[in-house]
Amino acid sequence: MKIALIAHDQKKPEMIQFTIAYKDILKDHELFATGTTGKRIKEESELPIHRFQSGPLGGDQQIGAMIANNEMDIVIFFRDPLTAQPHEPDVSALMRLCDVHFIPLATNLAAAEIIIHGLEQNNLEWRNVRAKAKDIKK
Numbered sequence: 001m002k003i004a005l006i007a008h009d010q011k012k013p014e015m016i017q018f019t020i021a022y023k024d025i026l027k028d029h030e031l032f033a034t035g036t037t038g039k040r041i042k043e044e045s046e047l048p049i050h051r052f053q054s055g056p057l058g059g060d061q062q063i064g065a066m067i068a069n070n071e072m073d074i075v076i077f078f079r080d081p082l083t084a085q086p087h088e089p090d091v092s093a094l095m096r097l098c099d100v101h102f103i104p105l106a107t108n109l110a111a112a113e114i115i116i117h118g119l120e121q122n123n124l125e126w127r128n129v130r131a132k133a134k135d136i137k138k
């Protein structure tokens, strides 16, 4: 599965702990992240991860483009609900695209735990069917 990992600055420590705690599950999947989140995950968990631009420079939109192309299966986005973001429209657009395309989205640690356990138990296999449907359409 292709998994996007994104965290606003105040939530980055939580994201690092999450990736270290679930490294054994995450290592079997293809990981993507916005710039700074990805750099920290790579350094601290040593998981391989594809890094896009930093969020305020377009990283959220790059991940959004993957969702629009049916190329992303899960989004884990630890948003900071207490700090205004200069790129708030990009953040909203990314979450909107998850809803448009039925992409599981966790915006906090509690929801991320449920998704990761679902992933571990193969509860997200339907995503593979949807991804294949896209290939057939082409």
Ligand SMILES: O=C(CO)COP(=O)(O)O
Pocket: 006, 007, 008, 009, 033, 034, 035, 036, 037, 038, 053, 054, 055, 056, 059, 060, 091
């Ligand atoms: O701002 C972000 C998501 O909206 C995250 O970007 P960084 O990972 O580059 O800090």
